Amino acid sequence: MTTAFWLKYRSTLLYGLLLALLLFLLKWLELRLIMVNHSFEIYAGSIAIIFTALGIWLAVKLTAPKVKTVVVEKQVFVDNHAEFTFNADALQTTGLSTRELDVLQLMAQGLSNQQIADRLFVSLNTIKTHTSKILEKLEAGRRTQAVDKARKLGLVP
Amino acid sequence: MTTAFWLKYRSTLLYGLLLALLLFLLKWLELRLIMVNHSFEIYAGSIAIIFTALGIWLAVKLTAPKVKTVVVEKQVFVDNHAEFTFNADALQTTGLSTRELDVLQLMAQGLSNQQIADRLFVSLNTIKTHTSKILEKLEAGRRTQAVDKARKLGLVP
DNA sequence: AGCAAAATCACCCTAAAGTATGAGCGTTAA
DNA sequence: TTAACGCTCATACTTTAGGGTGATTTTGCT
Incomplete structure (x- = not known):
């Protein structure tokens, strides 16, 4: 099944795809910059943006599954009717x-x-x-x- | 076993591989660009900073202590449905x-x-x-x- | 390193919930 | 008295929920 294949190698495929895109983008930028002879600022800025995006994406990817609920301890004899106390x-x-x-x-x-x-x-x-x-x-x-x-x-x- | 090793450190290896490839790519770009432009210091500095930040961030994230669920204690179930006032x-x-x-x-x-x-x-x-x-x-x-x-x-x- | 539990996802099927529309019937207020 | 509203019920349809099974992956623990 195509869906099963996709599910199985989703992460790997996504990484590969991302890498390919970056490669293509960099290559394209290089060609442009050499030909038009623009300043490096644009190039460096582009690189910075790309890597910032990559960082954000990685951060989301990595930190999302790691969140867990932490239950802190409770004190006794608090007879509060208004608030909610986790049991x-x-x-x-x-x-x-x-x-x-x-x-x-x-x-x-x-x-x-x-x-x-x-x-x-x-x-x-x-x-x-x-x-x-x-x-x-x-x-x-x-x-x-x-x-x-x-x-x-x-x-x- | 090699398969077990791969399964265990697959993500890390992929990230490492990705970074290595990007580094190689930038190195290659550097060689080409240094010939036509001499303001490479700014570019290299920026990239270096970004990469450093990325590296630090990755290291921190990958080795970050996972938030564990700690159920400490106790106690006393207060009947919190004491008074209900109809609105x-x-x-x-x-x-x-x-x-x-x-x-x-x-x-x-x-x-x-x-x-x-x-x-x-x-x-x-x-x-x-x-x-x-x-x-x-x-x-x-x-x-x-x-x-x-x-x-x-x-x-x- | 290896096991157990937790987490993830899929597929199939049935049951319950929800949507839309219409309609009869009794009470009530303009 | 009649228009409006609430309560009742129906039929047909779509969507969501739930049950059962099996599987892989992640993670915690020893």
């Missing part, structure tokens, strides 16, 4: 993973699976898998019920 | 009818349309009509979103 114990007992908690929180905000997928930069099928496990672990049959239970457990505001 | 104003502004509010509140408990229909002794189609109007009046696209909005408006606990 770390419930997270343990339910056995929800960090990613599942992410999905659950977005789900509680009324987002569809597709919207959650876009927000987390993953595919719809992945979110479906996550939601299935969430429903299973929270013993809910629908997402609304899962959200309700999660709210009562102190997992979402 | 009559919101009921006015949204224009929800009494029956629609009934459906909305059951909806917020995670019941399906069929379950709500059974609970209120009406048909499924009736609940569907109600839910449609609820979504319309609350400007929501899904029931989870409607529930979230209703909660923020003080219509449901």
Whole structure:
């Protein structure tokens, strides 16, 4: 299948493609600059822009998957009705993973699976898998019920 | 094994390869350009700075300590649904009818349309009509979103 | 280095939710 | 009294959600 091939070598192909584009661009710039004999500033600026873009792209690519939710500790005997206090114990007992908690929180905000997928930069099928496990672990049959239970457990505001 | 090694450090190797290729390319360009222009120092300096920054950034990013999920402790589940004050104003502004509010509140408990229909002794189609109007009046696209909005408006606990 | 868990994605299928439209029926206010 | 509104129900259709299965990749831990 073409889709399977694409999925398998997507990263490599993208890198290759990017490299090819850069090569082509540099070659083109060189030819232009030599012929017209323009100043180096333009050339260097172009290079700087290209590499800045590359840096940004790399930064996004590298840092996006590394974000994780950090649960800080909670104090006791705070009987605040107004604010939301995250219940770390419930997270343990339910056995929800960090990613599942992410999905659950977005789900509680009324987002569809597709919207959650876009927000987390993953595919719809992945979110479906996550939601299935969430429903299973929270013993809910629908997402609304899962959200309700999660709210009562102190997992979402 | 070589395959395991490749799999493990594939990304790093690719990045390294990419950088090496770019370096080679610039070196090659340098040789050609130095013949026709002598303000190469500015160009080289800029590129050097950019590359240094990129290198530092890459090094930092690649070796950055990953944020771990630390669930520390404890404790005490405060029943945070202590008092719920119904917001009559919101009921006015949204224009929800009494029956629609009934459906909305059951909806917020995670019941399906069929379950709500059974609970209120009406048909499924009736609940569907109600839910449609609820979504319309609350400007929501899904029931989870409607529930979230209703909660923020003080219509449901 | 190797294992286990988590995360990712795909495909197929069914169930539920949501959209659109129309219609009958009772209450109420102009 | 009639126009407006709320409640009820229907039919047909599209979209989203959920269930089940299997697979690969990433990551954490020993």
